[in-house]
Amino acid sequence: MKKLVILFAVVLLAMLALYRFYRLTSLENVKELSILLVYNPETIDSCRHVINAYTSVLEEEGVPFKAIPYDFLFSLNIDEVLIRKHPAIIFPDCLNQKLHRDIKNWLKKYITFGGSAFIVYDVGIRDYKGAYLKQTIFSEIVGVNYITYDKLRTGSYTYGYFRVKDNSLLAVPPGKLDEKHSLIKGYVYDNLLYPIARVDVLDDNYYLIADALSIDGYIYPGIVIKKYGKGIALWVNLPLGSLKAYSDDLPLRLTLRAFLFKLLRLPHLVNVPKARGGLVINWHIDANTDWSSIPMMIKEGYVSENLEQSFHITAGDFRDVSGDGLGFDACGKGEIYVRMLLPYGVIGSHGGWAHNWFSNGIIEGKIGHEQIREYIQKNNACLERITVYKLREYSAPNGVHPQPYITKILEDLGFNSYYYVGDSGSSPNRTFFNGFKVSNKVVAFPVITYEKNASLYEIQKAGVPENKVKEFLFGILDYVNRERVVRLFYSHPYDIPRYPLAVKEFIKKAEELSKKGEIEVKPMSYFAEFLLRFIKTKYIFKVYNENMVVILKN
Numbered sequence: 001m002k003k004l005v006i007l008f009a010v011v012l013l014a015m016l017a018l019y020r021f022y023r024l025t026s027l028e029n030v031k032e033l034s035i036l037l038v039y040n041p042e043t044i045d046s047c048r049h050v051i052n053a054y055t056s057v058l059e060e061e062g063v064p065f066k067a068i069p070y071d072f073l074f075s076l077n078i079d080e081v082l083i084r085k086h087p088a089i090i091f092p093d094c095l096n097q098k099l100h101r102d103i104k105n106w107l108k109k110y111i112t113f114g115g116s117a118f119i120v121y122d123v124g125i126r127d128y129k130g131a132y133l134k135q136t137i138f139s140e141i142v143g144v145n146y147i148t149y150d151k152l153r154t155g156s157y158t159y160g161y162f163r164v165k166d167n168s169l170l171a172v173p174p175g176k177l178d179e180k181h182s183l184i185k186g187y188v189y190d191n192l193l194y195p196i197a198r199v200d201v202l203d204d205n206y207y208l209i210a211d212a213l214s215i216d217g218y219i220y221p222g223i224v225i226k227k228y229g230k231g232i233a234l235w236v237n238l239p240l241g242s243l244k245a246y247s248d249d250l251p252l253r254l255t256l257r258a259f260l261f262k263l264l265r266l267p268h269l270v271n272v273p274k275a276r277g278g279l280v281i282n283w284h285i286d287a288n289t290d291w292s293s294i295p296m297m298i299k300e301g302y303v304s305e306n307l308e309q310s311f312h313i314t315a316g317d318f319r320d321v322s323g324d325g326l327g328f329d330a331c332g333k334g335e336i337y338v339r340m341l342l343p344y345g346v347i348g349s350h351g352g353w354a355h356n357w358f359s360n361g362i363i364e365g366k367i368g369h370e371q372i373r374e375y376i377q378k379n380n381a382c383l384e385r386i387t388v389y390k391l392r393e394y395s396a397p398n399g400v401h402p403q404p405y406i407t408k409i410l411e412d413l414g415f416n417s418y419y420y421v422g423d424s425g426s427s428p429n430r431t432f433f434n435g436f437k438v439s440n441k442v443v444a445f446p447v448i449t450y451e452k453n454a455s456l457y458e459i460q461k462a463g464v465p466e467n468k469v470k471e472f473l474f475g476i477l478d479y480v481n482r483e484r485v486v487r488l489f490y491s492h493p494y495d496i497p498r499y500p501l502a503v504k505e506f507i508k509k510a511e512e513l514s515k516k517g518e519i520e521v522k523p524m525s526y527f528a529e530f531l532l533r534f535i536k537t538k539y540i541f542k543v544y545n546e547n548m549v550v551i552l553k554n
Contacts, residue, residue, distance in 0.1 A: 031085040033541035033548075035063055036522030037259070038070040047094035049435035054092050056437060057244065057253050060429055060531065062269030063260060064541050069082075069104055070099060071425040081230075083114045084543055088264055091138075093121040093239040098128055104137045112143065112229030116197065118259050119235045121197065142235040143203040143226050152198060160196040160214040162222055162238070162251075169258050170209055170223070171184030171483050174428045174475030175450040176250070183213075184251075187424040190452045192248075196220060196237050203250050211256070218258075221294055223255065225263070230300035234259050244440060245432045247403075249423035249446070257483075266549060267541050270484055271427075273530045277480030277519045280445060280488040280527065281309040282419055284395055284455075286355040287319045287326050294337045298344075302503060304498060306511050309345035311317070312395040312419070315382040316353035327354055331382040338386050344524035347383055349415075352376045359400040366536035373409045379380040380413070387389040390532060392525040395490075402463075403433035411442045417528035419490060420444040421454075427485050428527055430535075445488040445530040446477060456495035456503070462503075470502035485529050 027336065037058070040049055051067065058065050074489050076082055111117060124137030125147040132149035140147040148156040161182045164177055165172055178185055186192045196212040199220040210222030222237045240252040260266040272278050297303050315330035328334045352358040352375025361367035380391050392415050396406070399421040410418055423431055423446040430437055431444035451473050453459045458471060496503050511520045538553040
């Protein structure tokens with residue numbers, strides 16, 4: 001009887017909740033919240049890679065949005081209801097070079113009422129016939145004129161470096177900025193050179209987040225925020241969508257997060273498990289040099305059953321050439337060491353059987369697509385015999401991962417994640433290559449770098465002292481915790497003696513934060529599984545007066 005009463009109470013509460021929800025959703029003033037991603041329909045074919053890039057990032061970041069032709073804006077009545085329903089408009093690069101001049105007054109009114117605009121690189125630089133304007137349509141709104149073709153012709157665009165002025169807002173991850181000049185750096189490539197516009201400042205009453213330093217020594221605004229009425233306009237001097245579409249995810253993701261989450265505090269879904277920051281500690285085990293490293297890791301406390309790390313192994317018995325005996329030999333003499341690692345995380349596949357032989361063979365064209373598949377399968381089969389579970393994580397030996405075909409092989413073989421040297425410093429994402437999304441099923445995990453280096457070996461080779469390495473490693477932990485994002489740190493077990501104290505304290509601190517429930521240290525396959533399910537989630541944010549209803553379906 002008691003159980004029936006409890007069941008009746010639960011059903012009654014559910015019915016009351018449904019009734020209240022029905023009442024809310026049936027009222028006329030219930031509005032569905034969404035950001036507007038606008039484009040000129042004339043450019044959709046030539047700039048499809050850009051709208052796909054924005055769409056992909058917004059989906060991954062849990063942002064409610066709608067993509068619409070920009071001229072649809074003229075049909076919207078600007079009032080407080082519209083601002084609550086559509087609090088921000090994104091004008092991507094490439095897609096909006098040509099806009100009708102009347103959009104200027106419409107946007108001014110929209111921002112005056114409290115809306116906000118995210119304006120990127122080359123928006124509104126041409127008239128409707130395609131000719132360059134003397135002044136961009138939105139110059140008055142953002143305070144800068146970013147089309148100078150009238151006086152500079154082909155010199156109106158150039159290349160330059162990006163210098164961050166306020167990283168508390170932009171949140172570039174630790175190690176990604178040059179310590180001396182705060183320039184954005186890339187893995188191997190050092191200071192990154194970006195396409196930028198030469199700019200005339202019309203009204204410097206704006207907040208400057210970043211500078212753009214041209215290769216010929218001029219300094220231009222890089223990211224500006226300008227108050228206009230009750231709202232704000234943000235302009236970025238980078239072709240964000242094009243960069244994302246060609247394997248540089250970080251600038252678009254960071255600027256969108258800064259604008260939507262920090263400046264506007266937009267309601268959104270948090271794309272990490274339990275709304276906690278996450279860290280992947282990814283060890284690449286290349287050869288039999290790690291037969292001694294693995295027992296050392298266990299003995300000295302560099303692994304813990306409280307942390308699930310990713311151990312990626314090249315399983316073959318040779319490394320450089322067949323018969324050299326330098327391989328890890330996972331199904332022979334190295335098997336005991338694989339078994340030692342099983343309690344401390346997840347085993348993944350590190351390429352195809354022989355570390356340097358595999359990567360060199362791909363570079364030199366000696367190993368074709370079918371052989372790549374064959375040797376990855378061979379590597380998997382050996383390791384799966386030991387783990388007794390299917391491998392879902394992959395990392396490319398020496399970072400040699402030609403897109404898109406290796407990822408397609410991984411997709412066919414059932415992997416869900418891989419270490420990646422593109423998009424360096426960014427979040428796990430469905431990466432793009434040459435303008436196209438590589439896969440909807442396999443997630444790229446970009447490596448986080450210390451300036452232009454990633455592994456502890458590379459960092460030591462650059463002459464970085466241990467106190468700086470500790471600062472960097474602790475910075476990663478603080479970053480993922482504060483920003484509630486996932487990042488991947490990678491190195492090799494045999495690198496640990498280069499910075500033994502820094503790594504040990506890093507592992508200890510990670511374990512402390514994990515036990516407190518502040519971050520999660522998990523394998524990449526764990527975070528990939530969550531993200532792929534997250535992206536499939538259907539959700540609606542509905543605003544009713546001062547209340548919000550969130551509808552989720554997964």
